[in-house]
Amino acid sequence: MNTPATDLTAARDDLRFIREVLDRTAPSFRPLAPSFFRAGLVWLLFALLSFSVSGLDLLAYLWPSLSALQLFGAARPILGDLFQWGLLLFCLVLCLLWQREKRALAKLPRLLLSVWQVALLLLLVFTVLTELALSMHSGITTFGSEGSFSDFIRMACWAFQWAAPLFFPMIPLLLTAVVLEDKPLGCLGLVILVLCLAYLALNLIPGAVAGPFPLIFSALVALVKDFLPPIALLLTARRLKKLPEGA
Secondary structure (H helix, E strand, O other), X not given: OOOHHHHHHHHXXXXXXXXXXXXXXXXXXXXXXXXXXXXXXXXXXXHHHHHHHHHHHHHHXXXXXHXXXXXXXXXXXXXXXXXXXXHHHHHHHHHHHHHHHHHHOOHHHHHHHHHHHHHHHHHXXXXXXHHHHHHHHHHHHHOOOOOHHHHHHHHHHHHHHXXXXXXXXXXXXXXXXXXXXXXXXXXHHHHHHHHHHHXXXXXXXXXXXXXXXXXXXXXXXXXXXXXXXXXXXXXXXXXXXXXXXXX
């Protein structure tokens, strides 16, 4: 006849065995970590290259004493366009790589990666459309036919450029935070949301806040905006890597 202590030990062993089976069979999100880490590093490189052009120009504009930090001389506009189109090409390649990677994933990790992929594709499509619209606006201005339509194009392009982080990385970041129940990812997503909405509000409502704060805040957001996607990718990779096996 089994004693209560023996039954308790056997039940504990059964539960441990069930847990081990579930850990081995449950879909794991950890295989996504290396891909996110590599993507974050490459994107960070593009962000640093962009900062070396536009970021240093902005700092020199705000503080003329820093103009000595400006690099590349007259080639800055060309290099800025080159870095931007290079980043767009990288985003396209990343979408294709993620599509291939999804074949080896379980259902839930595949769905999560699809969220990031769709958000990145939306960012890519809208960015290309924005660049084309800006080129059209430049052509309209050159031929001296400015008007309400031209102003609408300019405002729409400006609004999307500064709302772009809401498409990527905010939306997939918040969804990942919900799926993984991860507070750091959720906090970063909320920070991005607040930064973008505050920037848009300060610039769309002139005089809403008096003093130098709007200019300083806008400059800070402009400096960090390009770094938000790589930070999100790298933090997501770190959080995924810390997940236990089978999680």
